[in-house]
Each structure stands twice: as structure tokens, then as C-alpha cells.
């Protein structure tokens with residue numbers, strides 16, 4: 600599937616129950632030739648309303664995090680595990696993540712980034728097929744099994760807004776991700 604076909608499939612998707620509660624699907628945004636792919640959990644209320652991932656306060660913090668490693672939002676590609684908003688922002692169910700995965704998988708193939716940065720527990724656990732806690736997953740460079748792409752895990756910006764004391768660890772993760780990029784380019 601090329602980008603246009605994929606985007607149409609997502610916009611029309613009724614594979615899981617979440618389609619019933621969405622305002623619109625949230626496909627992804629950014630450079631389709633990016634070296635960096637940023638993957639979060641699922642759309643929230645503002646994303647569902649605007650059709651773009653990581654808007655609002657969490658989006659602003661993500662932009663600042665990217666800026667800290669010399670990146671502008673337009674230079675990366677941003678997507679989520681789920682394309683539709685779960686009710687009351689609950690965690691995605693395993694079957695929802697499974698049904699939505701082929702879309703993200705194809706986005707990863709099309710972008711072919713050099714590094715994936717997973718934001719938060721849900722993204723990390725789904726991409727790494729593990730139930731380990733995020734505290735055990737961050738701090739090292741993983742390989743995303745299906746794509747073979749290096750992957751670094753850090754906290755979700757929404758969590759960092761609630762828990763600013765963890766920002767120092769997120770900064771360490773971003774520096775690690777930058778090292779992973781340097782290694783991928785060397």
C-alpha cells in the first residue's frame with residue numbers, strides 16, 4: 600500500500616469498536632522521509648478533534664523535547680499505536696492494538712526511519728512485545744524486532760506534565776536516542 604491508499608484505509612476503518620466513538624481518525628504527521636519516527640499511544644480529545652497526533656500541552660512538550668536534540672517537529676514523523684481515540688482516554692485494549700498494528704507497521708515501512716522513539720509504556724510494550732515496566736525498558740537501545748530499526752523508550756509527554764521530576768530521565772533518554780542515531784548513521 601502506498602501512502603494515499605493507506606491513509607484512505609485508515610480513514611474508512613471499522614476494524615475495531617473504537618471507530619464508533621471517533622470524530623476522525625488520527626493518521627500521523629510529519630516528514631514521510633524522516634530519519635526519526637516518534638510513536639505514542641492513542642489520540643486524546645484534542646487529537647481526535649484536530650486529526651493530528653500530539654497537539655495541546657503534551658504536543659508542546661514533545662516539540663520542546665525534540666528541540667532539545669536539535670529537531671523540529673516537521674523533521675520527524677509522528678504516529679500512534681491506535682488511530683482512533685479510546686473512550687475516556689483509557690488504555691488501548693490488546694485486541695485494538697493488534698487490529699490497528701498493520702497500519703503503523705506499513706507507516707514504519709514507508710518512512711523507514713533510522714531510529715524509533717517510543718513515548719510511554721503502551722507504545723513501548725506494543726512495539727517490543729513485552730509487558731515489562733517502562734522503567735526497565737528505558738535507558739538502553741533496543742531493536743524493533745519486525746523492522747530491525749534501533750529503538751529507544753522514554754516517558755510520554757503527558758506523564759511528564761504530571762510528573763515533572765521525571766524530566767531529567769527523559770532528557771537522558773533523548774541523549775541516548777541521539778547516540779542511537781549517530782550509530783545508525785556511522
Ligand code: SF4
Pocket residue numbers: 609612613614615616617618624681682683695698699
Ligand atoms: S483504532 Fe485502528 S483498527 Fe480500530 S477502527 Fe481505528 S483505525 Fe481501525
